[in-house]
Amino acid sequence: xxxxxxxxxxxxxxxxxxxxxxxxxxxxxxxxxxxxxxxxxxxxxxxxxxxxxxxxxxxxxxxxxxxxxxxxxxxxxxxxxxxxxxxxxxxxxxxxxxxxxxxxxxxxxxxxxxxxxxxxxxxxxxxxxxxxxxxxxxxxxxxxxxxxxxxxxxxxxxxxxxxxxxxxxxxxxxxxxxxxxxxxxxxxxxxxxxxxxxxxxxxxxxxxxxxxxxxxxxxxxxxxxxxxxxxxxxxxxxxxxxxxxxxxxxxxxxxxxxxxxxxxxxxxxxxxxxxxxxxxxxxxxxxxxxxxxxxxxxxxxxxxxxxxxxxxxxxxxxxxxxxxxxxxxxxxxxxxxxxxxxxxxxxxxxxxxxxxxxxxxxxxxxxxxxxxxxxxxxxxxxxxxxxxxxxxxxxxxxxxxxxxxxxxxxxxxxxxxxxxxxxxxxxxxxxxxxxxxxxxxxxxxxxxxxxxxxxxxxxxxxxxxxxxxxxxxxxxxxxxxxxxxxxxxxxxxxxxxxxxxxxxxxxxxxxxxxxxxxxxxxxxxxxxxxxxxxxxxxxxxxxxx
Amino acid sequence: xxxxxxxxxxxxxxxxxxxxxxxxxxxxxxxxxxxxxxxxxxxxxxxxxxxxxxxxxxxxxxxxxxxxxxxxxxxxxxxxxxxxxxxxxxxxxxxxxxxxxxxxxxxxxxxxxxxxxxxxxxxxxxxxxxxxxxxxxxxxxxxxxxxxxxxxxxxxxxxxxxxxxxxxxxxxxxxxxxxxxxxxxxxxxxxxxxxxxxxxxxxxxxxxxxxxxxxxxxxxxxxxxxxxxxxxxxxxxxxxxxxxxxxxxxxxxxxxxxxxxxxxxxxxxxxxxxxxxxxxxxxxxxxxxxxxxxxxxxxxxxxxxxxx
Numbered sequence: 001x002x003x004x005x006x007x008x009x010x011x012x013x014x015x016x017x018x019x020x021x022x023x024x025x026x027x028x029x030x031x032x033x034x035x036x037x038x039x040x041x042x043x044x045x046x047x048x049x050x051x052x053x054x055x056x057x058x059x060x061x062x063x064x065x066x067x068x069x070x071x072x073x074x075x076x077x078x079x080x081x082x083x084x085x086x087x088x089x090x091x092x093x094x095x096x097x098x099x100x101x102x103x104x105x106x107x108x109x110x111x112x113x114x115x116x117x118x119x120x121x122x123x124x125x126x127x128x129x130x131x132x133x134x135x136x137x138x139x140x141x142x143x144x145x146x147x148x149x150x151x152x153x154x155x156x157x158x159x160x161x162x163x164x165x166x167x168x169x170x171x172x173x174x175x176x177x178x179x180x181x182x183x184x185x186x187x188x189x190x191x192x193x194x195x196x197x198x199x200x201x202x203x204x205x206x207x208x209x210x211x212x213x214x215x216x217x218x219x220x221x222x223x224x225x226x227x228x229x230x231x232x233x234x235x236x237x238x239x240x241x242x243x244x245x246x247x248x249x250x251x252x253x254x255x256x257x258x259x260x261x262x263x264x265x266x267x268x269x270x271x272x273x274x275x276x277x278x279x280x281x282x283x284x285x286x287x288x289x290x291x292x293x294x295x296x297x298x299x300x301x302x303x304x305x306x307x308x309x310x311x312x313x314x315x316x317x318x319x320x321x322x323x324x325x326x327x328x329x330x331x332x333x334x335x336x337x338x339x340x341x342x343x344x345x346x347x348x349x350x351x352x353x354x355x356x357x358x359x360x361x362x363x364x365x366x367x368x369x370x371x372x373x374x375x376x377x378x379x380x381x382x383x384x385x386x387x388x389x390x391x392x393x394x395x396x397x398x399x400x401x402x403x404x405x406x407x408x409x410x411x412x413x414x415x416x417x418x419x420x421x422x423x424x425x426x427x428x429x430x431x432x433x434x435x436x437x438x439x440x441x442x443x444x445x446x447x448x449x450x451x452x453x454x455x456x457x458x459x460x461x462x463x464x465x466x467x468x469x470x471x472x473x474x475x476x477x478x479x480x481x482x483x484x485x486x487x488x489x490x491x492x493x494x495x496x497x498x499x500x501x502x503x504x505x506x507x508x509x510x511x512x513x514x515x516x517x518x519x520x521x522x523x524x525x526x527x528x529x530x531x532x533x534x535x536x537x538x539x540x541x542x543x544x545x
Numbered sequence: 546x547x548x549x550x551x552x553x554x555x556x557x558x559x560x561x562x563x564x565x566x567x568x569x570x571x572x573x574x575x576x577x578x579x580x581x582x583x584x585x586x587x588x589x590x591x592x593x594x595x596x597x598x599x600x601x602x603x604x605x606x607x608x609x610x611x612x613x614x615x616x617x618x619x620x621x622x623x624x625x626x627x628x629x630x631x632x633x634x635x636x637x638x639x640x641x642x643x644x645x646x647x648x649x650x651x652x653x654x655x656x657x658x659x660x661x662x663x664x665x666x667x668x669x670x671x672x673x674x675x676x677x678x679x680x681x682x683x684x685x686x687x688x689x690x691x692x693x694x695x696x697x698x699x700x701x702x703x704x705x706x707x708x709x710x711x712x713x714x715x716x717x718x719x720x721x722x723x724x725x726x727x728x729x730x731x732x733x734x735x736x737x738x739x740x741x742x743x744x745x746x747x748x749x750x751x752x753x754x755x756x757x758x759x760x761x762x763x764x765x766x767x768x769x770x771x772x773x774x775x776x777x778x779x780x781x782x783x784x785x786x787x788x789x790x791x792x793x794x795x796x797x798x799x800x801x802x803x804x805x806x807x808x809x810x811x812x813x814x815x816x817x818x819x820x821x822x823x824x825x826x827x828x829x830x831x832x833x834x835x836x837x838x839x840x841x842x843x844x845x846x847x848x849x850x851x852x853x
Contacts, residue, residue, distance in 0.1 A: 072716060124812065532812075
């Protein structure tokens, strides 16, 4: 039992905007009151946030693990976590090790994360890694839009059967949601091709287009009633002029729910790298007018990182552009991925446009409930740099200082200099916690109402926003103090959220022969057993009628 | 691979004897979605320094001079890019320029090419430079067609160990924890070098038989120090160890996860019961006993640990 007194509480889901009030905790949940024997934390001069929720990150699985292997030079220069009696050793940096990932997230007040890309074939690997990410609660999205069995069904218009297969595959991978990456494009990449336009036929198919994949999956997910809508990484990521593809994708989603991942990478104008410019206004205008959509920013910060994405063709392009290391993984029949280390530089006009676009989207999208903070970790920047973005959002002067270093040419291609909006702490609490929790459909997260999970971050009020959010005074996870003044006090294991959608058991009879035809493993070995997911917690679907 | 690879190249490996299921289950024989006639739709090229049993399965066998892998790979990269090749250099490789041109031609014409490379490439003269060269060749071929390269790993669940070390420490092998956090330096911290230099004063051997494969000075050192072996059977290493603990066979009488060479995890389900404990149980019990001892890190001066 715990009582936190005297702090300014920011709890947007319950309309609390900086009022000073007590927060009581009993049995790991927020309670109306606690007895006199409860420990009391004096939070005078501090602000209290619901624990942060990351709707889109890559922290576990084959791809990030490949990135770890590819970047020993970064491990050498990074923060080392030294083993103590409460904490395991590990390394921070561009691709932190699993234990360090948990400590770093909790260390800035984030307590829930969503691993955004899991191939079914290696879902066992992802869950084994997630088990080794301590403190935070976890969920994951399974990759679907290049799965050949699903694509064949969509090609033949067998939507009902596709729905059964999708439901079966979500349960087989013990996932929480469905992610679509470059629909059709990764399948085409297995022939060295891409799918850039929504209405173009996908290589290797007769009539299937990325557009039909997107609407098909969005409809299936709505009918299954998953708490998190289709998690879409649009086609044509990162390319100049791709905003038209993004607008088309958004239009094809009318009438369905969808979450657009790392929107910044999909908001460019221009015809080539020399003329590339920000087109965030067109994207934000459409987005503002359509409440069926949510998004995360995918913001970029200058500095070193390693880019990893299931978007194989894009990564090959990036390798050719940079001449740096390139790793490629194809996962049979399901997906692929590429890994390239990258440095974003303010002197590079393309990078400057990317940096500005992420911030522009966060500032131009009017409803903070529908846009979440993300960097598409590790692609745009590492997640432990979120406090720097918060500072940029909260201070127009600080943004101007940063832009002063950029070239005039770069400034002509962005809209950021015109934007004066500054985020309030209330809005920050929305984009870092309440909003993403709502987008994920996690009703027990992202707020401090009675009965909610007692995941709380307590920050010292500070003029230096970046310092304030980098070093919380206390972090409480499920009622337990895990971080206290920069020290890790406890490292409990988090829970894993898993969905079991309804499907007809006969679908296995349909899948088995197809599977044995094109995979190289036994059908029985394909699904992840529930016992292999540590602290699994099943969440419900509410199927549409 | 199974559904797409129409050009399969094995380099410095002998899968017929070392990975006997690789041809039939994985890369060569299976009929695939886009290769309906299976083996007939694929071309197999074998590159090695001597004729092995795998030659019989190959359409083209390229016998190169021992230790010339790096040169051959570099010449291939030059031909791929249409650059000048010195005939004297070609002559040293044991192959003709026609053979090399033909190979590049096939590589570029393939719809999906794959190169598997074994320890004949990665552990001979040039070592990691050879691996780097073949990976670069594969990367550069992607300017023309789809091409991938993949290592053929050694015995046991070596890929699994590699994968788990990476997610817990950031590095695949050759890791030192002596400062309380992981550091990586192959050649300094890799097992064989530690043993040859005599830097270790105890050894715990799990799922390996260094007594059969490592150089003599390393084996001599293992015999000198307290060595503990966990293995289902008596190995060369157990004969020179102080302690041998018999454990259940993973996959037959103990459960677990095996990682395939392409890092796809497979669940291992035991078919039999064993009277012996699993490796995991033995390590856990040793760990529990070690845990109650005082933490040596607490007694170290902190400053030496914060070098970076």
